[in-house]
Amino acid sequence: MTEDELFYLLALQRVEGVGDVMAKKLITHCGSADAVFSTKSAQLAAIDGVGSMLLKNIKDKTVFDKATAELQFINHNNIKVAYFQDVDYPERLKQCIDGPLLLFSSGAIDLKNRKIISIVGTRQITSYGIDFCRKFMEDLAPLDPVIVSGFAYGVDIVAHQLAIELNLQTIGVVAHGLNQIYPKTHKKYVAKVEENGGFMTEFWSSSNPDKENFVRRNRIVAGMSEATIVIESADRGGSLITANMANDYNRDVFAVPGRVTDKYSQGCNNLIKTQKANVLTSAADLVYILNWEVQKQVKPVQKQLFVTLDDDEQLVYDYLLRTGKEVMDIIALHCDFPIYRISGLLLNMELKGLVRPLPGKLFEAI
Structure with missing residues (x-):
């Protein structure tokens, strides 16, 4: 252009x-x-x-x-601009009729041939949400996804920080021009985010973080991602708006279930109850639903020196040690697990460096 x-x-x-x-x-x-x-x-x-x-x-x-x-x-200010017909404009956002005409960005964003997910949720994230987010992103890290969020308090900034810690590209989609940062207390994270990805917005430098801008921002978060993950949410909030937008765009939505008495699990539980979101209990759930091919992952999986297996994983691992290699359906049959369960077990074991996939849906113990 x-x-x-x-x-x-x-x-x-x-x-x-x-x-x-x-x-x-x-x-x-x-x-x-x-x-x-x-x-x-x-x-x-x-x-x-x-x-x-x-x-x-x-x-x-x-x-x-x-x-x-x-x-x-x-x-x-060396701002990068992507027109909605440009090759560097987010591919999935091009499919959204109301996607921004122009996107302004800073940093070192690279979306070419990348898995992109958005992680959203409450600004009052609990220890439960933090622990889940950490485990989820650690398990997903070998697949090298791009983590998109809104750079707000709570779930957003936790997701950005964990992405940086795990050396994953992360993008903060903001509801204002790139001449400012909101909230101001997050200025300390700007440099690291730009080193590991960057910031993106549709708003001009004259735009302030006004209330109505956040809803417009949310459609970018939902539209550019393959899936939207809601970690925690009360029964109302911006993350639920983002989830609804993702559904409208025919994107997959995932929600982390919680106790019915927990305030910041009500939104997630309602999304699941009304069938607006898939249940997310681990990274394996997302990989299975999205049909991501683990064998094409970018980052190598390192086998841990000391690995703890649960009883189900041990059963599968012992079976593969005896047989050498086997297809998933046969593993499920002999270990007496449904296919969806064996898929999750094999992914977890692969992330631990215990098994590897082979052509023809075969798996073998390492």
Whole structure:
């Protein structure tokens, strides 16, 4: 995208009454953002949804002054910009009709051929949520997923911190321009996040973290991810909005169950009860539902020197030691486990470095 093209895209964003859906419609009809401003009103009026007020607003020249100012900010601060048709625009977000026309980012984000999941939840995360999040991400780390969250208090910042600790790429999707950080107390994490990924937003530098921006932010979190994981949530909250958006985008949603008496498990339990989310009890559940191929993982799994197996894992491991290698269905049959259970056991054992998958759905003990 040239600077000239970006200028007109920015100007189009500042036309009152033009949102992301209308902007894409205008560009598709006219051929480019530049052409929108030079197309005759009679032709624009033929586009569904374009009325007299919008035609008047498109002719408002003050949008060019605003575009000039924002372009200067982008250039002076080394902000990266992705147009919704660009190759570096999140692939899944392209599928969302209301996905942002432009995405602004900082850091070293690389989404090419990556597994992307979002982790969201309450701002009042409990020790239960922290412990689950840590175990979940540690077990998932060998698959090298990109961790997306909203850089807010609670579950968000815990997910970002754990991603950094585990050397996973992490992206903070923020509800304001990239000239500021909210909450301010999280400024201490900015450098590490940008080293391990970065920040992303649809908002201009003139945008503050206003309440309505957080809902708009949530659709990016949900739309760019293969799955959304809700760690903990009360019966209301932004994470439930994100989960509902993910469902609307036909994405997988997972929720961590909790005790019915726990305030910050009510939202998750309701998502599961109303069949809006899969039950998430371990990393194996997500890998199984998403059908991720463990043998294609990026990071090698190191066998631990001292490994603790539960009784079910020991049974499977002993069987594979005797047989050498076997297909999953036969392992399940001889060990008397359903397929979904044996799949989870084998994944956990692979992450522990005890078994490895082979072509043809075979597994062998290491």
